[in-house]
Amino acid sequence: MSNLLEIKGVSKSFGPVHVLDQVDLTVAPGEVVGLVGDNGAGKSTLMKIVTGMYSADAGTITLNGEDIFHHSPGERRRMGIEMIYQDLALARQQDVAANIFLGREPTRSVLGMRFVDRATMRRDAQAMIDRLGARLPAINRPVGTFSGGQQQSVAIARALTFNPKVVIMDEPTAALAVREVQGVLDLIRQLKSEGIGVILISHRLNDVLSVTDRIVVLHHGRAAANLTTAETSMAEVVSAIVGGVDMAEAAAHEARG
Amino acid sequence: MTSTDPTQQGAAPNLWMRTHSVLIERLHIRLESLVVLLVLATTMAILSPYFLSVSNFMNILLATSTIGVLAIAATYVLSSGGLDLSLGSVMGLSGVVGAAVAVKLGAPTPVAVVATIAAGAAAGLVNGLVITRAFVPAFIVTLGMLGIARGLALVISDGRVIYGLPKAMVYLGQGRPMGIPMPVIIFLGTAVVMHILLAYTRFGRHTLAIGDNENAARTAGINIERHRLIIYTLSGALSGLAGLLFATRINSGDPTAGLTYELTAITAAIIGGTNLFGGRGSILGTMIGALIMGVLQNGLNLLAVQSYYQQMAIGAVLVLAVFIDQWQVRKESRV
Ligand SMILES: Nc1ncnc2c1ncn2[C@@H]1O[C@H](COP(=O)(O)OP(=O)(O)OP(=O)(O)O)[C@@H](O)[C@H]1O
Ligand SMILES: [Mg+2]
Numbered sequence: 001m002s003n004l005l006e007i008k009g010v011s012k013s014f015g016p017v018h019v020l021d022q023v024d025l026t027v028a029p030g031e032v033v034g035l036v037g038d039n040g041a042g043k044s045t046l047m048k049i050v051t052g053m054y055s056a057d058a059g060t061i062t063l064n065g066e067d068i069f070h071h072s073p074g075e076r077r078r079m080g081i082e083m084i085y086q087d088l089a090l091a092r093q094q095d096v097a098a099n100i101f102l103g104r105e106p107t108r109s110v111l112g113m114r115f116v117d118r119a120t121m122r123r124d125a126q127a128m129i130d131r132l133g134a135r136l137p138a139i140n141r142p143v144g145t146f147s148g149g150q151q152q153s154v155a156i157a158r159a160l161t162f163n164p165k166v167v168i169m170d171e172p173t174a175a176l177a178v179r180e181v182q183g184v185l186d187l188i189r190q191l192k193s194e195g196i197g198v199i200l201i202s203h204r205l206n207d208v209l210s211v212t213d214r215i216v217v218l219h220h221g222r223a224a225a226n227l228t229t230a231e232t233s234m235a236e237v238v239s240a241i242v243g244g245v246d247m248a249e250a251a252a253h254e255a256r257g
Numbered sequence: 258m259t260s261t262d263p264t265q266q267g268a269a270p271n272l273w274m275r276t277h278s279v280l281i282e283r284l285h286i287r288l289e290s291l292v293v294l295l296v297l298a299t300t301m302a303i304l305s306p307y308f309l310s311v312s313n314f315m316n317i318l319l320a321t322s323t324i325g326v327l328a329i330a331a332t333y334v335l336s337s338g339g340l341d342l343s344l345g346s347v348m349g350l351s352g353v354v355g356a357a358v359a360v361k362l363g364a365p366t367p368v369a370v371v372a373t374i375a376a377g378a379a380a381g382l383v384n385g386l387v388i389t390r391a392f393v394p395a396f397i398v399t400l401g402m403l404g405i406a407r408g409l410a411l412v413i414s415d416g417r418v419i420y421g422l423p424k425a426m427v428y429l430g431q432g433r434p435m436g437i438p439m440p441v442i443i444f445l446g447t448a449v450v451m452h453i454l455l456a457y458t459r460f461g462r463h464t465l466a467i468g469d470n471e472n473a474a475r476t477a478g479i480n481i482e483r484h485r486l487i488i489y490t491l492s493g494a495l496s497g498l499a500g501l502l503f504a505t506r507i508n509s510g511d512p513t514a515g516l517t518y519e520l521t522a523i524t525a526a527i528i529g530g531t532n533l534f535g536g537r538g539s540i541l542g543t544m545i546g547a548l549i550m551g552v553l554q555n556g557l558n559l560l561a562v563q564s565y566y567q568q569m570a571i572g573a574v575l576v577l578a579v580f581i582d583q584w585q586v587r588k589e590s591r592v
Binding site: 051053072073074075076078083085087089090091092093094102103104105107113115116 | 453457458459462463465466469470472473474475476477478479480532536537
């Protein structure tokens with residue numbers, strides 16, 4: 001199977017701190033890859049390198065075979081790489097539509113000048129929110145007035161509105177209630193059925209095991225394991241996360257939780 | 258204030274809220290500032306018989322035009338999360354450069370006009386370059402420019418006012434087509450264009466988004482550094498325009514022109530609803546803020562209050578406006 005996204009040998013240091021060391025990771029169309037690891041393992045950093053927010057010190061990144069290493073974040077986004085950031089990255093004083101369409105506002109021409117088409121923005125934003133089944137108080141309110149879960153819905157809507165090829169979700173369910181978590185997992189399955197590649201970062205290993213095809217474990221900035229979900233177990237994933245030591249007890253605890 | 262839906266006429270507090278939200282959403286104006294303007298104007302009308310006359314109204318607009326153009330610049334910079342303390346100095350420098358080009362070099366008016374605005378834009382570009390490339394905070398860079406531009410204006414003019422601008426140039430400051438002063442026409446025209454740019458274009462939306470959450474704008478693929486560079490250059494160019502309006506009105510390039518004007522301009526923008534920390538701002542709101550400052554100054558003039566006290570009044574209004582803004586933010590975030 002040819003890969004949609006290929007990360008090869010990516011290394012990154014922040015000053016003297018080596019955060020990523022020769023990491024490989026691939027995603028095929030319609031594949032859901034879980035990316036797990038301890039706090040500070042380098043998951044978010046690796047994904048920000050994919051979106052172009054950070055630049056890597058070494059390595060290659062290709063999308064559909066095309067080298068995107070030197071593309072700007074905007075170009076990568078236009079090529080179909082979307083990310084839902086752990087810190088959500090929303091403009092809190094702007095409304096839902098402004099956030100969803102930020103950087104890609106539709107325009108219409110008046111007397112040869114291009115103006116933002118707010119009617120279209122509002123309509124499409126509403127449609128996207130409805131499709132996600134998210135419950136927002138009002139679409140024309142500043143998103144800073146929303147709850148954490150509602151803001152997360154806006155961030156998800158922003159990532160899905162422009163027909164992405166790869167969707168990276170960094171802790172998308174962290175702020176969500178049970179019903180909404182199921183909604184996000186269903187959404188991931190739907191993206192998969194549409195042939196979209198998904199990378200899911202989550203500390204909720206039960207969710208990761210239930211929705212992914214493969215699980216990549218980062219440990220101290222190295223890809224410590226690359227497991228096929230159908231053939232692995234909670235115990236194996238947990239032991240890879242904590243660094244190979246036998247942690248049967250911790251695994252049992254996770255399985256119960 | 259007449260655009261409430263007749264089908265949902267409700268109690269007074271709702272009317273306030275609704276009017277407020279309609280104004281904020283459609284026109285980006287703060288209702289409070291409109292009320293303050295009305296109260297201020299009414300007070301002045303009661304205190305001074307001269308206040309309510311067409312000629313005095315024109316006087317207010319004329320006196321507001323220079324500050325108003327600077328306040329537009331302040332609105333763009335502040336709502337993008339930046340700060341420009343060099344507005345007044347750059348205005349002074351531009352006026353001197355324009356006058357020197359016209360008088361000392363004897364250049365034709367169009368060249369002098371372009372030189373005036375270009376001088377401001379160049380100062381703004383330098384601000385922007387140092388802020389975005391050298392990562393020196395805007396506060397420091399523009400504070401430095403405040404000193405540098407003023408000093409340069411004094412150097413170029415030898416510390417003396419440059420008199421005797423060409424006639425065509427003076428027309429920009431003193432001409433009155435159809436009885437309306439030219440500076441007022443230029444000021445209002447600039448305001449309309451800059452309002453449309455901020456409220457209805459992608460450039461304007463990105464300006465607010467960058468000021469709101471730089472990280473969000475960056476993840477959305479917006480080129481933050483380039484955008485900031487443009488904003489500071491624009492701010493400089495508008496300061497140049499203000500310098501042009503002022504110099505042509507007084508028919509000379511005065512190296513001390515625009516002293517402390519940044520104080521008034523930033524105050525006007527903040528009274529008009531611009532968020533000091535970025536993410537919110539509108540030119541219509543700023544116009545109301547500028548008018549408040551204009552009416553205040555005009556009223557204090559009519560009442561023969563010494564200009565020393567006017568400076569104090571402006572400073573106090575600035576602190577008061579930010580206090581009210583912060584107080585509202587805290588009130589809202591507590592609910
Ligand atoms: N901008 C930065 N500057 C310096 N160090 C950074 C920066 N971003 C991340 N780091 C460091 O890189 C390491 C990996 O951080 P990262 O955010 O990628 O971890 P993570 O796997 O996403 O953790 P978590 O599960 O807590 O989200 C951490 O040690 C962190 O301190
Ligand atoms: Mg993280």
